[in-house]
Amino acid sequence: MIRVGISGYGNLGRGVEAALTLCPDMKLTAVFTRRNPQSLSIATPGVPVVAETEVAGYADQIDVMILCGGSATDLPVQGPAYAKLFNTIDSFDTHARIPEYFSAMDHALKESGHFGIISVGWDPGLFSLNRMMAGAILPDGHDYTFWGRGVSQGHSDAIRRISGVLDAKQYTVPIESAVDAVRSGQNPDLSVREKHLRECWVVAEEGADLAEIERQIVTMPNYFDEYDIIVHFISLEELRRDHSGMPHGGFVIRSGKTAQGESCTVEYSLKLGSNPQFTASVLVAYARAAARLAAAGETGAHSVFDIAPALLSPKTPEELRRTML
């Protein structure tokens, strides 16, 4: 039985807790929180909620700690701290800072003799794996990644910060004609604007200047100014009724040629009813791999690239070969 700890009980932490119920070989040992543990009621009966300050006392009771904090401020601090005590899994997703985070985690994990896998999820994660493998198999080709249709938390937050906005949800939408051109092997050069558009559902305060809010959205640097934008103003009731989910997904497409000149297209796509719940499911499968590799004496930081796929499955190698190969 693989004993799992969860650090952080937001959407992702709750998703991990639920995903563990589908894994008969794994069990939740404790949930760690920075909040007052008494204030937190979790879904699993009989599992303790523990203040993060007490985590060291659990070093011998947990085989893998799944870190469910955010990448901006939580994981850069939390990751290396937990790595001193536990084997770890996290979903660090600030692509540009991965080398730096890897190095901090690798140092901490090796020093303490633990094993960790960073940046687990779907992007980074399964999408990275598919980009990498398709590129190794078809060296002569082009990669395309499209995201959506799905909710971007960062872009939704950016809209919410505009004065006069009560609430908002932003969907990243892949542009179908671009996806079709890529799928058909045309290898198009696509600008940022040609690949995705951004659709915004905005609840404004009563009497707010809607034209000014829309102007501020479409001209917002980094977040919106390079995209075509659709803005809808709706009521708070409509937002809650129609846009409370966190769907996401996307496509990774490699369009290439064999050395003898035949076109080949490799596509991996995800359509996710819930982004955090699916990410949690990926984290749990990789936690199984981490526990096995740690038990085999491996240490240091790794990514999905380094993990033999069989280790994700509860099935034995014989069963996998007989039923899945």
Place this chain on the structure above:
Amino acid sequence: MIRVGISGYGNLGRGVEAALTLCPDMKLTAVFTRRNPQSLSIATPGVPVVAETEVAGYADQIDVMILCGGSATDLPVQGPAYAKLFNTIDSFDTHARIPEYFSAMDHALKESGHFGIISVGWDPGLFSLNRMMAGAILPDGHDYTFWGRGVSQGHSDAIRRISGVLDAKQYTVPIESAVDAVRSGQNPDLSVREKHLRECWVVAEEGADLAEIERQIVTMPNYFDEYDIIVHFISLEELRRDHSGMPHGGFVIRSGKTAQGESCTVEYSLKLGSNPQFTASVLVAYARAAARLAAAGETGAHSVFDIAPALLSPKTPEELRRTML
């Protein structure tokens, strides 16, 4: 530099030879054949063509041998024989006999201290990997595999054996409405007939009884009787002009639910201008992994499930994390 041998110089062997030209870290050392070596002219200048009976003399000159024989009669004999002398890669694809073949290869490879990967390609191979990983991530779900649109060599051969048939090509065609039902998360129960149809392009001898040929095709047990069949009679010129390629592909779809009940669909799809050329490209990427694992002292038989994806790529782990994660 990874030194590669090719055993068997049909479509697959020629594809491997070509794929190696896109890999600056690998080079072709020799091609081995059961034919008279003088009768064979290969594409790579300066590389020897050697009679299979002389293969033992190359044991120290080849890091990985890529076995390009067929699964029905070649590999069950060839595989274990080569495994006594070389690290091996093959595309053994008789799904039902994989456990038996694995066991023979594992025994031979371990006895000689070599490393091998069996059943490499896209199905078995990349499709297996996607079935297995999606199942480990979404334990509550259903798997669907569709093949095509593509040429089935076995079914084409079966038609050619009918009296009065000069030549034929058979395409396996996934039924779009079934694929759409699966993609939309309906988890349909699909019969064999509901998933694929078989389209046949047949060249008949002059004066042959076309109705009788068609009857023999559609009633042929195992090959055709469980499917809806479309038969077209065409001229030899038309067959050569329009059906000389070996395109193939397909989809692996896992349609599941997270533990909290949100639907998720994971799809992997291939659209291949040439089945043997793409298979060859997969073999070469896994040959790189085999050479690395053999150099690290690993032995015995493995499948794609056991290979960490990073080993397929010529890039360093640092480069992969920086550019692909």
